Amino acid sequence: MNVGQSIGALVEVLTTLVFIAIAVAILEGVLYLVLVRWLRARLAVPLMLMAPAVVGLFALIAYPLLWEFNVSFTNMSLRNFCEPGFPTLGLFSECRTPGENMFNGLDNYVSVFTRPILQQAGFFQVLWQTVIWTVINVSLHVGGGLALALLLNRRLRGRGVYRALIVLPWAVPQIVALAVWRTEFHAEFGMVNQLLGVVGIDGPSWMTESFWNFAAMIIVNVWLGIPFMMVILLGGLQSIPGDLYEAADIDGASSRQSFRHITLPLIRPVMVPSVILGTVWTFNNFNVPFVINQNELETSDILVTGLFRAAFQYNRYGFAAALAFVIFILLLAFVIVYVRRTGALRGATE
Amino acid sequence: MSSTTIPSPIQAAAATEVVAKPRARVRGGGGGRTDGPLKLALIHGVLLIAALIAAFPILRVFSVSLRPANQLLEREFQFIPEGATLEAFGHVLTGTAFPQWLFNSLIITVGTSLVGLIVAATGAYAFSRYQFPGRGAGLTVLLATQLIPATMLLVPIFILSIQLGLKDSYRGLMIAYSVTAVPFSVWILKGYYDTVPIELEEAARIDGCSQLEAFWRVLLPLSTPALAIVFLFNFLAAWNEFVLARVLIGSSTELFTWPLGILRFQAQFQTQWADLAAASILVSIPVVALFLYSSKWLISGVTLGGVKG
Numbered sequence: 001m002n003v004g005q006s007i008g009a010l011v012e013v014l015t016t017l018v019f020i021a022i023a024v025a026i027l028e029g030v031l032y033l034v035l036v037r038w039l040r041a042r043l044a045v046p047l048m049l050m051a052p053a054v055v056g057l058f059a060l061i062a063y064p065l066l067w068e069f070n071v072s073f074t075n076m077s078l079r080n081f082c083e084p085g086f087p088t089l090g091l092f093s094e095c096r097t098p099g100e101n102m103f104n105g106l107d108n109y110v111s112v113f114t115r116p117i118l119q120q121a122g123f124f125q126v127l128w129q130t131v132i133w134t135v136i137n138v139s140l141h142v143g144g145g146l147a148l149a150l151l152l153n154r155r156l157r158g159r160g161v162y163r164a165l166i167v168l169p170w171a172v173p174q175i176v177a178l179a180v181w182r183t184e185f186h187a188e189f190g191m192v193n194q195l196l197g198v199v200g201i202d203g204p205s206w207m208t209e210s211f212w213n214f215a216a217m218i219i220v221n222v223w224l225g226i227p228f229m230m231v232i233l234l235g236g237l238q239s240i241p242g243d244l245y246e247a248a249d250i251d252g253a254s255s256r257q258s259f260r261h262i263t264l265p266l267i268r269p270v271m272v273p274s275v276i277l278g279t280v281w282t283f284n285n286f287n288v289p290f291v292i293n294q295n296e297l298e299t300s301d302i303l304v305t306g307l308f309r310a311a312f313q314y315n316r317y318g319f320a321a322a323l324a325f326v327i328f329i330l331l332l333a334f335v336i337v338y339v340r341r342t343g344a345l346r347g348a349t350e
Numbered sequence: 351m352s353s354t355t356i357p358s359p360i361q362a363a364a365a366t367e368v369v370a371k372p373r374a375r376v377r378g379g380g381g382g383r384t385d386g387p388l389k390l391a392l393i394h395g396v397l398l399i400a401a402l403i404a405a406f407p408i409l410r411v412f413s414v415s416l417r418p419a420n421q422l423l424e425r426e427f428q429f430i431p432e433g434a435t436l437e438a439f440g441h442v443l444t445g446t447a448f449p450q451w452l453f454n455s456l457i458i459t460v461g462t463s464l465v466g467l468i469v470a471a472t473g474a475y476a477f478s479r480y481q482f483p484g485r486g487a488g489l490t491v492l493l494a495t496q497l498i499p500a501t502m503l504l505v506p507i508f509i510l511s512i513q514l515g516l517k518d519s520y521r522g523l524m525i526a527y528s529v530t531a532v533p534f535s536v537w538i539l540k541g542y543y544d545t546v547p548i549e550l551e552e553a554a555r556i557d558g559c560s561q562l563e564a565f566w567r568v569l570l571p572l573s574t575p576a577l578a579i580v581f582l583f584n585f586l587a588a589w590n591e592f593v594l595a596r597v598l599i600g601s602s603t604e605l606f607t608w609p610l611g612i613l614r615f616q617a618q619f620q621t622q623w624a625d626l627a628a629a630s631i632l633v634s635i636p637v638v639a640l641f642l643y644s645s646k647w648l649i650s651g652v653t654l655g656g657v658k659g
Binding site: 006046053056062068158177179191272290291327 | 615
């Protein structure tokens, strides 16, 4: 470890913290003068308490989103890097072609749907890949998680040990798991093909064939995602009172009937929100496709990795901004429809 | 930007915990019905296979990390390699920049988790103890930020940070990490504060505390478990974050956090297998321990949302 570098890093972290502290102090001071001294506002205290969070979220989310929305109507790119006509506090003073009109209306939004968004793949192909990715993953997460949860929800020797082992993929830092999996899919030296070799199967070349690469992504993500669903559903199962099953037993219900009429309806309140969360996270999953595929095959891209490529490999910022909003609207529409139909978040904000 | 990475385990667990409170006490034993010996054997078989699939890749990493330098590219599958050695751990710790990257991650993560905790603790107090117009809407907006794909914010954050001179330094990254977990933390803490009887603070005020003193001396000490969880969650979110770090500091090796570094070991054509394995183990052990310790706490519903008294 390099002492000079470490001290440098430490100094930078500390000065940043001091900077944040000073900024918060100034903010609170101004609010105090304005709200308490000048306006004598009744709600001065809660406003002052929330101010740092509000300002931080505005800086990190709201302002960048507004700015991005503006950029989505321009042809901004690495070559055309100018003030996009949004109040940016004079950030873009060094414009190479001052006064040039970057505004290109809805062009970006039109080309999202009509032109390839990557080099070969068009929007609908990538959307299709994303839908397949999400559907397969979420159904396997929920199916596998529910099956394991049902098995673990009984008197069983070694229950704790099974649970701890099955939860491991979720506990390991994700980037570690992904870097390791990527090497394990190596056609020659990786574990997957070596194990297939033991059974006498000649493993495919996971990193270069489109179909197998996509399959590898799904295998890894299913491995990563089942533990979460299992734990959540197990929690739901354990909250179902045992007397219900005893009563059903006395009434002569088969175990299938108990499952259908007791278990399923009663874990619904746990299952529905976790399916929403699972879908959103899978749809937005960047790390898995990015690390397993390493920006190589376009056939393995889902929308968010495609967006990353459009922005940081092809440097088409205006276009990428438009694509981002299209993706966001798709996701928002899904969530609104799903929440309406299931009443999932009813009461969550009470 | 609440979903900078895939949410960490803690966030995931707690998020669902908040939405879906268990409606009855957790039963001790499970299903209650007794199974025949054949069925029991079948159940054990399935669970054993599942546990094996879950744990095998991880065991395999241990095996790879023990390989001596002359058999890094092993075609035969062996669990404990011939001439097993701890060389790779020594090499990672002394011969690479890995300790530097770990150190960078550690100071950034500790600093930003503290800031995030303070910001969320005060914000949540306002949401829990005051009525003001826009309160419900504010909570909904906080929840809605979880929907925004992190990748969506990368373009504007990247360009704005170049313009502000925040790229290739920790300043931009740290500000982002401090705020990332705030919406989620506010939800957790607000839920927890709501379960602490307001009478306790009122009693303190009768004894002469100001409102903020009551918050500081009564509510915060009573909320230690929730504060610990939120700190832990902030910590793990920043510790495991990858894509924003890649965009903001990905071009300067000496600034790397460990996720960027570990992917460097896994370079495209010449993976340093033993180094990667050893580094993975070194990073994972504390995180897995912390996770296994805290998840039990989180998921049992003892601490969050459902807390009474």
